[in-house]
Amino acid sequence: GAVVSQHPSWVICKSGTSVKIECRSLDFQATTMFWYRQFPKQSLMLMATSNEGSKATYEQGVEKDKFLINHASLTLSTLTVTSAHPEDSSFYICSASPGTPEYEQYFGPGTRLTVT
């Protein structure tokens, strides 16, 4: 149990375009979903936390207008990278929490984004 999927697993896009990444909890309802970014050889960086039906809480330094997060249901959250640039190329990972215990997170397999 506690499976989280992400789609797509990898994507290449041109600079200036937007890319949407989906995160789904397949066998549980996710009260909270988290979006992380990881650059090569670096640790996970939390970008934002989203609760179903409410606005996402962004970490300091993360542009909310550039990284649009929608958590429309208890099993789906999306991250849209708007007007992508090469420096946005990274590994984006989502995780989902059933809410009990509050800290328990299950990670998706990640999405590798390359902006050319």
Place this chain on the structure above:
Amino acid sequence: GQNIDQPTEMTATEGAIVQINCTYQTSGFNGLFWYQQHAGEAPTFLSYNVLDGLEEKGRFSSFLSRSKGYSYLLLKELQMKDSASYLCAVIDSNYQLIWGAGTKLIIKP
């Protein structure tokens, strides 16, 4: 500020034992996780400690000392597939997960 320290990189020999240390200074403590992350993949859960002591799970064990702000992950009978990064993460008083930078473990034959 909140801080988690782990060695950047460690090297060990196949079949041997390695201990990866993690020290933390956080605002409150509600538990500590160890995750394994292979290159290009998402982290996978290894262990969770909230009480002092040693938790053993097969070849992997995790130890916690809350008074010292210290944990270690012990890997026995190392296999080549254990080559990965090992991430230490602490839950603070606000139930935020604070991540360490990870320790890259290289296993040599």
